[in-house]
Amino acid sequence: MPETWTAVDDHITGLLLPADPALDAAQEAARAAGLPPISVSAAQGKFLHLLARIHGARRILEIGTLAGYSTIWLARALPDDGRLITLEFDPKHAEIARANIARAGVAGKVDIRVGRAIDALPALGPEGPFDLIFIDADKPSTIDYFRWALKLSRRGTVIVVDNVVREGKLVNPAGDQSAEAMHGFMAWLASETRVTATALQTVGAKGYDGFVVALVESPEV
Numbered sequence: 001m002p003e004t005w006t007a008v009d010d011h012i013t014g015l016l017l018p019a020d021p022a023l024d025a026a027q028e029a030a031r032a033a034g035l036p037p038i039s040v041s042a043a044q045g046k047f048l049h050l051l052a053r054i055h056g057a058r059r060i061l062e063i064g065t066l067a068g069y070s071t072i073w074l075a076r077a078l079p080d081d082g083r084l085i086t087l088e089f090d091p092k093h094a095e096i097a098r099a100n101i102a103r104a105g106v107a108g109k110v111d112i113r114v115g116r117a118i119d120a121l122p123a124l125g126p127e128g129p130f131d132l133i134f135i136d137a138d139k140p141s142t143i144d145y146f147r148w149a150l151k152l153s154r155r156g157t158v159i160v161v162d163n164v165v166r167e168g169k170l171v172n173p174a175g176d177q178s179a180e181a182m183h184g185f186m187a188w189l190a191s192e193t194r195v196t197a198t199a200l201q202t203v204g205a206k207g208y209d210g211f212v213v214a215l216v217e218s219p220e221v
């Protein structure tokens with residue numbers, strides 16, 4: 001089946017995602033620098049972009065920049081006065097991302113904060129509330145990031161969490177640290193009354209995974 005998923009993703013990409021010099025150059029720069037090939041796929045990046053536009057997002061927070069691929073998709077969804085803050089631990093990733101984001105012409109809207117996300121999040125209050133938050137960094141910290149996302153939200157904020165399915169290991173995560181983290185996160189989410197959430201499984205060029213989409217009903221406990 002993975003061959004079919006990739007073939008269908010290629011088909012979709014061929015039809016709906018024409019070559020995009022800035023995004024293609026971003027992926028090539030990431031590859032050339034030896035960064036892991038773990039960005040969202042083109043179709044997923046466009047989904048995030050559409051979600052941000054459908055929602056009319058003006059302030060976006062991203063946790064986990066890598067080479068800025070998802071960042072560029074999201075930043076392009078913003079109006080001229082919109083703003084995106086993206087948190088990245090690895091200075092090398094941030095440097096590649098900075099060049100990619102500049103090449104894409106969205107540097108004026110994007111602020112890359114280098115360091116551990118957990119250290120940056122407590123200072124983001126004055127920059128919020130955010131309209132859309134994309135959590136896509138170290139998986140064991142997902143619950144902590146989601147708790148911070150709630151603090152930085154308003155009623156109506158959309159929170160997306162990447163990589164919750166992990167090739168199905170979500171249901172049998174033994175021994176896989178990321179999958180165990182997502183199993184715990186999903187159980188925690190189920191009892192979180194401040195959001196209405198679902199999770200969607202995805203297949204395609206990035207294998208078999210999935211994401212959570214949550215709508216903040218009330219940011220107060």
Ligand code: SAH
Pocket residue numbers: 038039040063064065066067068069070071087088089090093115116117118136137138
């Ligand atoms: N959102 C990107 C992919 C992010 S990959 C895209 O789809 O294009 C995950 C990123 O999170 C990596 O660049 C990794 O360095 C970063 N990361 C890992 N631990 C982190 C931490 N504690 N704080 C901030 N970023 C972290």
Ligand code: DHB
Pocket residue numbers: 038039040136137162163
């Ligand atoms: C990994 C991280 C990601 O954000 C992703 O989309 C895929 C894989 C990882 O750490 O393995």
Ligand code: MG
Pocket residue numbers: 038039040136162163
């Ligand atoms: Mg991811």
